Amino acid sequence: MTLGVAIIGCGDMGRKHAAAWMAQDGAQVRTVCDIDAGRAAAMAKLTGAVAYHDWREAVAADGIDAVSVCIPACDHPVVSVASTDLGRHVLCEKAMALTLDAADTMIAAAARNDVQLLVCHQYRGLSRFATMKREIEAGRIGWPIYMRFLEMREVRPKLAMHERGQNGGPLHDMTGHLFDLARYFTGAEALSVQAHGTVFGQGKPRLAPVADFGIDTAEILVRFEGGHVLSIGLNWGLPEHTPGYGRDLVHGPLGLMTSDDPERPDRFVGDISATAGVRIRDQNGAEWIAAEADEDGPHNCVRELVRAIRTGEASQFDGREGRAALRLIRATLESIETGAQVTLR
Ligand SMILES: NC(=O)c1ccc[n+]([C@@H]2O[C@H](COP(=O)([O-])OP(=O)(O)OC[C@H]3O[C@@H](n4cnc5c(N)ncnc54)[C@H](O)[C@@H]3O)[C@@H](O)[C@H]2O)c1
Known part of the structure; x- marks a missing residue:
C-alpha cells in the first residue's frame, strides 16, 4: 500500500x-x-x-x-x-x-x-558520525570516551531560532543534535549537567525584531553513566558575517578522533560535505577515513x-529518543538559570 x-x-x-x-x-x-x-x-x-x-x-x-x-x-x-x-x-x-x-x-x-x-x-546518519560510532564500538579509542563539540556562528538568519517562544533560542535549537550524538556514541544516559550561558545576539542589527531572546551562548558539561563526558561550547550570537568555526573531537584512553573538512574548516557541524572525514590519532600515528557522500x-x-x-x-x-535529547536541553537551561548542577539520576 x-x-x-x-x-x-x-x-x-x-x-x-x-x-x-x-x-x-x-x-x-x-x-x-x-x-x-x-x-x-x-x-x-x-x-x-x-x-x-x-x-x-x-x-x-x-x-x-x-x-x-x-x-x-x-x-x-x-x-x-x-x-x-x-x-x-x-x-x-x-x-x-x-x-x-x-x-x-x-x-x-x-x-x-x-x-x-x-x-x-538525522546527524546519526551523517557518514562521519556513523564512522566515529563504528570506530568507538570497535574499541579504537578505548572506553570511556570524552566528547567535545565546538559550534561558533554569526547570529542566525531565521528569527524563530533566536525567539524563545518559537524554537526556544539557539541553545534549544542546536544542542539537541549534540546531546543525541553523545547518547548515540555511548549508548549511555546522562547523570548530571552543569552549564553557564548567556545571550550574545542582543543588539545585533539582524536580530532587532526578536522580542524575547533565548540563550545563544553556553559552556556545557555533561557526565554520563560509565564515565563518559560531553563538553559543548556554543556561540550563535557572533556579529553578522563573522566566519564560523566548528570542531568535533572524541577521545579515549587509546586515541582520539576528529571530524575534519580540509576544504571547509569553518563548516557547520551538521553540514553535508564531499571532503569531510574522520582523522584518528593513536600510537600507530594518524589515519584518515574519508566520509562517504551524505544525503542532504x-x-x-x-x-x-x-x-x-x-x-x-x-x-x-523514536519519540523517546527525542525526549531524552530534550531532557538534556531543559536540564542545561535549568543549570544556566539556577547556576547549579542539575542531577538527572
Ligand atoms: N533536523 C535538522 O537538522 C534541522 C535543521 C534545521 C531546522 N530544523 C527544525 O525544523 C523546523 C523548521 O525549521 P526550518 O529551518 O525549516 O524553518 P523555516 O523557517 O525555513 O520553515 C518553517 C516554515 O513553517 C511555516 N509555518 C510556521 N508556522 C506554521 C503553521 N502553523 N502552519 C503551517 N506552516 C507554518 C513557515 O511559514 C515556514 O515556511 C524547526 O523545528 C527547526 O528546529 C531541523
Whole structure:
C-alpha cells in the first residue's frame, strides 16, 4: 500500500522532507501546508500535492497516513498530537517540543493511537558520525570516551531560532543534535549537567525584531553513566558575517578522533560535505577515513519511519529518543538559570 504523506511547513526542512519522501519507494506526498501561500504553492508544484493553508485540513485529508512536521518547535506538539489522534504516523522535526510535558503528551498520544512518532535527529546518519560510532564500538579509542563539540556562528538568519517562544533560542535549537550524538556514541544516559550561558545576539542589527531572546551562548558539561563526558561550547550570537568555526573531537584512553573538512574548516557541524572525514590519532600515528557522500537531510529518518510502520518495530529515532535529547536541553537551561548542577539520576 502506498503511504500518503502530508508535509506541514514548506521552509528549508519541509523541502528536505519532501525530497526524502519523493525518493522513498511506496510513498506519495499528497498534501502540503504553509501559512505562507507562496511557499505552499511552490511545494505543491514540486511534489504534485494539494496545497493547504490550514494544517488541520492538510492532516485530515483523505489518504494521509504519515505527517512530516517541519514548523517551529512551539507548534510541534499541537500538530503531532492532532495527527496521531487521526491515526497518522508522525516524523517530527527536532527539537520535538519546548517542554518535557509537551513531549510526554506527544509520546502518550502516539502510544494510545498505536502509531509511530519519530523525531528527526538525522546527524546519526551523517557518514562521519556513523564512522566515529563504528570506530568507538570497535574499541579504537578505548572506553570511556570524552566528547567535545565546538559550534561558533554569526547570529542566525531565521528569527524563530533566536525567539524563545518559537524554537526556544539557539541553545534549544542546536544542542539537541549534540546531546543525541553523545547518547548515540555511548549508548549511555546522562547523570548530571552543569552549564553557564548567556545571550550574545542582543543588539545585533539582524536580530532587532526578536522580542524575547533565548540563550545563544553556553559552556556545557555533561557526565554520563560509565564515565563518559560531553563538553559543548556554543556561540550563535557572533556579529553578522563573522566566519564560523566548528570542531568535533572524541577521545579515549587509546586515541582520539576528529571530524575534519580540509576544504571547509569553518563548516557547520551538521553540514553535508564531499571532503569531510574522520582523522584518528593513536600510537600507530594518524589515519584518515574519508566520509562517504551524505544525503542532504532526513532521508534516513524517512526510511526509518517507513520501516517502523511496516514492521511495527521501534526506531532509533523514536519519540523517546527525542525526549531524552530534550531532557538534556531543559536540564542545561535549568543549570544556566539556577547556576547549579542539575542531577538527572
Ligand atoms: N533536523 C535538522 O537538522 C534541522 C535543521 C534545521 C531546522 N530544523 C527544525 O525544523 C523546523 C523548521 O525549521 P526550518 O529551518 O525549516 O524553518 P523555516 O523557517 O525555513 O520553515 C518553517 C516554515 O513553517 C511555516 N509555518 C510556521 N508556522 C506554521 C503553521 N502553523 N502552519 C503551517 N506552516 C507554518 C513557515 O511559514 C515556514 O515556511 C524547526 O523545528 C527547526 O528546529 C531541523
